[in-house]
Amino acid sequence: MRALTTIPLTPDSLAVVDVPDPVPGAGELLVDALALGVCGTDREIARGDYGWAPAGQERLVIGHESFGRVREAPAGSGFATGDLVVGVVRRPDPEPCGACGHGEFDMCRNGGYTERGIKQLDGYASEQWTVETDYAVKLDDRLEDVGVLMEPTTVVAKAWEQVERIGARAWFEPRRVLVTGAGPIGLLAALLGTQRGLDVHVLDLPTKGAKPQLVHGLDATYHHSDMDAIMARVRPDVVIEATGAPGLVFAAMRGAAPYGITVLTGVSSRGRTVRVDAGELNRDIVLDNDVVVGSVNANLRHYAHAAEALAAADLDWLGRVVSRRVPLEDFADAFTPQDDDVKVALSFG
Structure with a gap:
């Protein structure tokens, strides 16, 4: 499958490359990507300002503003094929600080957290991705065209x-x-x-x-x-x-x-x-x-509140916030700001 990747700390290394198809592990969803939001963080990583590849890898799959549709879900997980979902960005420190240990990993005190598409974990800029069910959030079916706004919300x-x-x-x-x-x-x-x-x-x-x-x-x-x-x-x-x-x-x-x-x-x-x-x-x-x-980042409680807020919002208004949609292969256009941009999204499929 195709994925948008970069070599962290290396300017102008952003490229769509072929990567192995993901295989969900126990307790993971397999998700078909629908869209990916592009923000200032992504542009800074693409410029080589910061970013960390997973251990043993040269390239990092970029992207943290995920949105997709479940292809496969474990039995009894609460998710089903066809569900709209996003993946949470941050994961707590494997040796958690007090905040991480209490589910407040957005407030990590020792910096040992990891983040999808930013720090030591591949992101969501691929045609398919996997995510642990504990770090996946279901969205209202009405949000099919605007669910990419979930992470900033x-x-x-x-x-x-x-x-x-x-x-x-x-x-x-x-x-x-x-x-x-x-x-x-x-x-x-x-x-x-x-x-x-x-x-x-x-x-x-x-x-x-x-x-x-x-x-x-x-x-x-x-x-x-x-x-x-x-x-x-x-x-x-x-x-x-x-x-x-x-x-x-x-x-x-x-x-x-x-x-x-x-x-x-x-x-x-x-x-x-x-x-x-x-x-x-x-x-x-x-x-x-x-x-x-x-205030930065978000934990699972904030994801739940954001899902409720988007479900209650005017869909036409949300649709106008997503001002430009760019196919994955034209990623360079998405990473080049235009005067009237609000939220730019990569589209898949």
Whole structure:
């Protein structure tokens, strides 16, 4: 079968190659791939920035935003031929830390976890793949065209869980949320905000095109002006920062309403500096009882919440989030961003 692979840490090594057909082991599903989401992590691995091949292999099958249909399932597994499924990305450390040992492998404390398509485990960018039933999640049949959005939705499902758990330290009744960035993570964070009945605001740069239209499609408010001015006007109770842009990160931290919660989901590049009045920032956070929390990856609980959120969403809106579908053999096009991209997906078959 064909698979999209790379030699980690080697730029321009991304290639479709023939690999052996997968053979499911005990307790594993055999899955026919339907689509694979392409994100910034995949592009960074393809550039040679990072990535780890499985032990004894030169090449890594890339891809962590999986989506497929079950071909074979073990008897009594709860899965059946024809089910729509995704595979979880992360696996706990074989010698688990406390968090991994309690099923919170997204919060691994010793770094010994592995990840499909990223770190020491082949990913899902192949025509077929296997996955342990304990790390497979079934999706509603209605999501056949948009299930590729599942993995990024798990990321924001976790972010919202963090908001709600932190808010529960005292009375907390948020009304307004600001999401910075109208990429897939930002838009899906906004979706989950509207599903919670909040007044949702989204900030990004484009003044026209898919991103503003998708925000308006949620009955949310789109902004493209100065971050500080928006923060002062909106005074959000919750900020979900999905860009990693340092200026926006610090503006979010200092501009939330009292008792505000800022969740950082975007990853900043190293070596970028911003002038910050650290004393004022510290004073604001302390005196307002604010919280800033980083959030990455997802565990099985977040996958379940994400599946519920997608099943409850408007399918036409979700379909517009998947802005471009590229055949596997044209993978280079998927890894070359275009101006109006939102979520780009590789298609199989």
